[in-house]
Every structure is written in C-alpha cells, then in structure tokens.
Amino acid sequence: MKMSKKAASTSTRLNHLLAELKQSKLRVTESRVAILEALVDHHGPFTIEEIHSQFTAKSCDLATVYRSMASLEKTGMVRRCEFGDGTARFELSERESHHHHHVICKRCRRVDVLDDCELKEIDRIAQKRGFAEISHSLEFFGVCPNCQK
C-alpha cells in the first residue's frame, strides 16, 4: 500500500526543516523542533503566546520562543506578520510552504488563509522604483461571516 501523495507528510516536512536548521548552523534543540512541529502541523500565523502554549511535553521559556522565532526569521524559514493589533504573528515562510495572503476579521481577529494569489506580477510595481529583494504583504481586513450576524 502506497503512502498518500497529497502533500509531503508532516514528518517529511519537519525533517526538511530540521535539515535547513543545520545548514543555517543553528542547533537542533528540543524547543526549536517543537516550534517547527507546531508550525508544520497547524501553520496558521501564530502569536508567540500561541506557539508557547502549544508546548506539551517539556515547556520552554517565553524568551526562548522569542529568540527562536528571531533566529528562524533570520534564516528565512519563518515569516513575521503584523495585522495591526500590536502583536507579531509567525508562520512558515513562503519558501517553506506556499505564497498566500490573509483575511483578518476586524471584530474577532480570526485569520483566514487565502491560498491563491493572483498577483504574481505585482512585485514589479516596486521594481520600477529601483528596489531590490522585493517581497510584498497583502492583507485584507473585513468583518467575517460570523461577526456579521
């Protein structure tokens, strides 16, 4: 019986990320594995608190999560999002998952993922201004169906 092919299995993706950790000369520690595991499994954008509270086996210090996210962001494995409520959120970077955007409910702060980006060419707007190494962040804000009731 063959394995499902619908996507790289969780452990495959995790192993890939751990390999990248090593390539970036970062150590594969219990905390970092747990953080990456959480991001692979649930991959919404999460606040530091949310990531921290997903620690089950052995907890770890909040400061460690902050430091880990900073390191992971620096390697490009993880991306920081800010949705205007003053709290940073993190998710696997485009490189590690896929290009997408978000819809954020102004009321309940629920975050939806938009898997299809119809804006492949959009970075050229900034290219025209002479910028390099361009990325873009496109977020929608609105009132979600639930909150409209």
Add this chain to the structure above:
Amino acid sequence: MKMSKKAASTSTRLNHLLAELKQSKLRVTESRVAILEALVDHHGPFTIEEIHSQFTAKSCDLATVYRSMASLEKTGMVRRCEFGDGTARFELSERESHHHHHVICKRCRRVDVLDDCELKEIDRIAQKRGFAEISHSLEFFGVCPNCQK
C-alpha cells in the same frame, strides 16, 4: 489672479478635516488641529513620536497624541499602518487623501508612497469568502536604491 487649482490648498483640506471632527462630535482642540495640520502638510505615515515632535508652538503630551490618534482612527479620518518594526504609523485615511500603498526599505526603513494602485478589483478576493466592509493593505518590502550601494 486665480488661485492654483492643482489640489485643495492646505488650509482648505484642513478646514474640511476640522468640519469632520465636529461632525464626529469631537472637539476642535489645539492638539488635534496641530496633528491634522501635520498630516495634511507632510502626510507620510508618521509614528506617534514623529507627530509629537512636529509640535512647534505649544507642545502636548505624548499620551494626548496617542489618544488623539485613537479617536481620529475611530472616526475613519486616519489610518494606522504597521510595517513590521513594532511601531504604529499613521496617515490620513484613503477617504481623506487617496488610495495608495507603500514600499518600505528593509534596511533604512524609508517609506515611499505608491500613488497608483492597479488593484481596484482586488477586494473581491475577500468578498468571495463572505467578508464584509473589506479593505486591504498591500505593502512592499525591499532594499531601496540607496541601500543597494
């Protein structure tokens, strides 16, 4: 001799904003006038600190700027931007100026304004998900020409 017509004069725009203040049942105070004046004159997105330091005649408390920006945001005259450095920035809302986006230099944090948005139809992406009262925020991040040297 006729007045230039290229755009509403500074004082015209300011008066319009002050009228809106009244309509929103907010009082026209010295601080608020100064804040709106600063936004009309220079209208980049500014941090609270930057707005505060533009006070010339009579200074005002930082807390007052925070409170004023919150009120102005609530009325929809002003919009809050977050560019990922943990500090909120403010500018006149789309309604009070015009729709635009930003290019932010990852190195020097310089913020450019992109006056032309080619994405009029883009909010439909979120509409399809059942969201209402949609707005979008599109920011580009890159390395500006200066920092490339």
Add this chain to the structure above:
DNA sequence: CTACCTGCAAAGACTTTGCACGTGT
C-alpha cells in the same frame, strides 16, 4: 570541549489608563 542555547529576572519600548485639572461648546 566549546560554542551555542536556555531559563530566569530585569530592563526596554511602545501604548494605555486613572485621576484631577483645564477647555471647547
């Protein structure tokens, strides 16, 4: 073994809030 990572506690940056006084309408 050595450099890197972590926990803990303290400090920092930005923002919010309580209260008494001041000011716009």
Add this chain to the structure above:
DNA sequence: ACACGTGCAAAGTCTTTGCAGGTAG
C-alpha cells in the same frame, strides 16, 4: 455649566537582553 480633553504619572503589554548554567555537535 458640563462634558470632553489634557497632563502627569503609573501601570500594562509585548519584546529584548545580561548572565550563569545547560546542551548539541
């Protein structure tokens, strides 16, 4: 006159940092 706005100071939230001990490679 009265409700709203402001200054000041204190507190709150999120994040960063110093240091001593712990751990991966």
